[in-house]
Amino acid sequence: CPLAGVCRDQAFDVTPYSHALAYFLLGHPDAQDFGRKFKVAFSGCDTNPCALVRIHDLGCVARTRVVDGRTVRGFETYVGGGLGTVPYQAKLFDEFLREEELLPTAQAMARVFARLGEKKNRNTARLKFLVAKLGLEEFRRLVLEERALLPHDPRWTSYLADLDRHTEQPLKPPTLLAIAPALSREFKAWKQSNVYEQRQHGYATVTVALPLGDITADQLRGLAGIARTYVQETIRTTVEQNLVLRWVSEGDLPALYEDLKALALHAPGAGTIVDITACPGTDTCKLGISSSRGLAGELRLRLAESDLAADEAIRDLRIKVxxxxxxCGQHHIADLGFYGVSRNKGGFAAPHFQVVLGGQWSENAGSYGLAIGAVPSKRIPETVARITARFRAERSPGETFQSFIRRIGKAECKRMLEDLMTLPAHDAEPSLYSDWHDPREYTIGDIGVGECAGEVVTPLEFQLTACEREVFEAQLALEQGDAARAGRLAYESMSHGAAALLAWRKHFHSGTPQAIADAFREHFYDTQLFHDPFAGGKFGHYYLRAHDKAGQPRDAEQTHRLIEEAQLFIEACHSCYARLSQAAAVKV
Ligand code: SF4
Structure with missing residues (x-):
C-alpha cells in the first residue's frame, strides 16, 4: 500500500515482502503458463482500503502473533478475489501464513493455477473462477499438496535477513509545522485532506490529487524536481489514481504546497467525495458505453461548488465510475458506484448509468454493491444530490453509508430515484440523448423517429423493463435473507428476457422454460446474434448456464453472482435489441 512503512495502523512494513514476491515470481518458470494475469496485493492492516486485498487473486494482510514469547510475522491471506464483469469476493485461505511460507505458498498457487486454470477462454482465465469451480477447500488441499512437493529454494527466505534494505531514508530532518496565522485558508483545506501524519514524528505523507487521474508531461517533470527537493526520489501511486510523496519534513509543507500550486497540482480533497475514480470510458476505450470521465468531471465540479464536501458525513464517501x-473504475466497491449502459426509446439511444449501492470501500473492499436501476447519464448529478441529501438528513449518529442503505433498504432507494429512471421521449428532452461534453447524438444510433413515447415504446422495451424489475426483486429477496427466492427470480428474469427477444423476432415455442432456452440457443446463441461485439457469448452463456442449474441450491454469495449475471443478461438483451433494430433500419 502507498503508506507501507509510514502508516500509523500497520502491523509492519509490507514493502520488502511485496518486493521479494514480485521479483521471485517474475520470470519464474512456474508462473509462465497462466491463461491471464495473476494479481497480488499487500496491506499493512485490515481496516483501510489502501491496497484492496479482497479484489485480488492473492491478497496478503500483515499480522503478528506471539509464539513462545516471541513476536512472529505472517499474513492473513485471501485468494480468488476480483472485480470484472461479475465480482468475486476473495476467500480466506490462511489466517496466519508465516513469513517464511509466503513465497513457497505463492509458488504452489502459481503451479495449481497454471495446471488447472482456464487457458483458452479469456473470460474465465482468472484464479477466481478456478477457486469457485474447485471450492476453497479443494483449492487449498491442492496448493498444500503442491507445496509439500516443492524442492527447497533458498530465495524463499534469503530476503528475510535484510528486510531493511527497502526502508526509505528521509532527505531532511524531522520538523514541526509552525502554527502561523499567516497560513492561508486554502493551505489549511489542502492539509486537512491531502496530508497524513506519519508514524514517524515530524514527517508527513502528501497526496498529490490528480483529478480523473490525469497529469501532463510537464507536471510530471516538475513533480520529479519537487520530489528531489523534499523527499529523495520516491513517489508512490495509489488505487485512487493519485500520487504520494512520503517523508516530507512537516515544516516544509507550506513551501511544498506553493511548489505544487505552481504546477497546478495542489487540488484539495484527496480521498474525499470529490476525489472520483473513473476509467477511460468512451474517451478512448473501445468497450465504453457511457462517458465515465465526462460524468466524473461534471460530478467533481458540482460537488466542489456545493457545500456537500464540507459535511463530515458526506465528505469521506467514495464515488467510482x-x-x-x-x-475498471471499481464501481462495485464504492459507496456510490456507476457503470455505463444504454437504453432505447422510440428508436433513439440514450446513455445511462446503472446506480450501484451497498459496496464497501473500507476494510480492503469488504463487500460488493448491486445495481438498483439505470438512470440517464445527465441525471446522475441529481441522483447523487438526492441520495446524499437523504443520508445527511436521516443518518443516525455514527451511522455509515452502507448501514444507512441497509436500514432504509434497496426498495426505498429505488423509489427515491424512480422518476429519474424514467426516460422521456427524445422530443421531450433531447439533451438526455447525448453524452457529457459531446453535443452529438449518442452513437448507438438513430433508428427511426417516433411521435411520442406512448406510441413508440415497443412491447419488447416494456418487457425488458419488467425483467429489470424482477432482477431488482431478486435483490430485495437476497437482502431479506431468502437466497432461494432470489435465485429463482434472477433466473426467471433471464428466461423472460430471452422469451421477450424471441417474441420480438417472431420465433415461436411452447413457452416452457426448457423450450425458451432451446429456442434462445437456436436463434440467438448459436447464430451469435446475441453475442456482444467485444465480450462475445459471455452474457448468453450466463443465461444458458443458469437454466442448466435452475433448481440447484445456491448460497448467498453464489446468488449474489447470479443476480449480477441476470442484470448483465438483461443489459445484453437491450444491446441486442438496439443492434438488430439498427441493422434493420440500415437495410431499409
Ligand atoms: S469502458 Fe469498460 S472496459 Fe473500458 S476502461 Fe471502462 S470499465 Fe474498463
Missing amino acids: SGCFNS
Missing part, C-alpha cells in the same frame, strides 16, 4: 460493466 466505469464506462461499462467491466468495472
Whole structure:
C-alpha cells in the first residue's frame, strides 16, 4: 500500500515482502503458463482500503502473533478475489501464513493455477473462477499438496535477513509545522485532506490529487524536481489514481504546497467525495458505453461548488465510475458506484448509468454493491444530490453509508430515484440523448423517429423493463435473507428476457422454460446474434448456464453472482435489441 512503512495502523512494513514476491515470481518458470494475469496485493492492516486485498487473486494482510514469547510475522491471506464483469469476493485461505511460507505458498498457487486454470477462454482465465469451480477447500488441499512437493529454494527466505534494505531514508530532518496565522485558508483545506501524519514524528505523507487521474508531461517533470527537493526520489501511486510523496519534513509543507500550486497540482480533497475514480470510458476505450470521465468531471465540479464536501458525513464517501460493466473504475466497491449502459426509446439511444449501492470501500473492499436501476447519464448529478441529501438528513449518529442503505433498504432507494429512471421521449428532452461534453447524438444510433413515447415504446422495451424489475426483486429477496427466492427470480428474469427477444423476432415455442432456452440457443446463441461485439457469448452463456442449474441450491454469495449475471443478461438483451433494430433500419 502507498503508506507501507509510514502508516500509523500497520502491523509492519509490507514493502520488502511485496518486493521479494514480485521479483521471485517474475520470470519464474512456474508462473509462465497462466491463461491471464495473476494479481497480488499487500496491506499493512485490515481496516483501510489502501491496497484492496479482497479484489485480488492473492491478497496478503500483515499480522503478528506471539509464539513462545516471541513476536512472529505472517499474513492473513485471501485468494480468488476480483472485480470484472461479475465480482468475486476473495476467500480466506490462511489466517496466519508465516513469513517464511509466503513465497513457497505463492509458488504452489502459481503451479495449481497454471495446471488447472482456464487457458483458452479469456473470460474465465482468472484464479477466481478456478477457486469457485474447485471450492476453497479443494483449492487449498491442492496448493498444500503442491507445496509439500516443492524442492527447497533458498530465495524463499534469503530476503528475510535484510528486510531493511527497502526502508526509505528521509532527505531532511524531522520538523514541526509552525502554527502561523499567516497560513492561508486554502493551505489549511489542502492539509486537512491531502496530508497524513506519519508514524514517524515530524514527517508527513502528501497526496498529490490528480483529478480523473490525469497529469501532463510537464507536471510530471516538475513533480520529479519537487520530489528531489523534499523527499529523495520516491513517489508512490495509489488505487485512487493519485500520487504520494512520503517523508516530507512537516515544516516544509507550506513551501511544498506553493511548489505544487505552481504546477497546478495542489487540488484539495484527496480521498474525499470529490476525489472520483473513473476509467477511460468512451474517451478512448473501445468497450465504453457511457462517458465515465465526462460524468466524473461534471460530478467533481458540482460537488466542489456545493457545500456537500464540507459535511463530515458526506465528505469521506467514495464515488467510482466505469464506462461499462467491466468495472475498471471499481464501481462495485464504492459507496456510490456507476457503470455505463444504454437504453432505447422510440428508436433513439440514450446513455445511462446503472446506480450501484451497498459496496464497501473500507476494510480492503469488504463487500460488493448491486445495481438498483439505470438512470440517464445527465441525471446522475441529481441522483447523487438526492441520495446524499437523504443520508445527511436521516443518518443516525455514527451511522455509515452502507448501514444507512441497509436500514432504509434497496426498495426505498429505488423509489427515491424512480422518476429519474424514467426516460422521456427524445422530443421531450433531447439533451438526455447525448453524452457529457459531446453535443452529438449518442452513437448507438438513430433508428427511426417516433411521435411520442406512448406510441413508440415497443412491447419488447416494456418487457425488458419488467425483467429489470424482477432482477431488482431478486435483490430485495437476497437482502431479506431468502437466497432461494432470489435465485429463482434472477433466473426467471433471464428466461423472460430471452422469451421477450424471441417474441420480438417472431420465433415461436411452447413457452416452457426448457423450450425458451432451446429456442434462445437456436436463434440467438448459436447464430451469435446475441453475442456482444467485444465480450462475445459471455452474457448468453450466463443465461444458458443458469437454466442448466435452475433448481440447484445456491448460497448467498453464489446468488449474489447470479443476480449480477441476470442484470448483465438483461443489459445484453437491450444491446441486442438496439443492434438488430439498427441493422434493420440500415437495410431499409
Ligand atoms: S470499465 Fe469498460 S469502458 Fe471502462 S476502461 Fe474498463 S472496459 Fe473500458
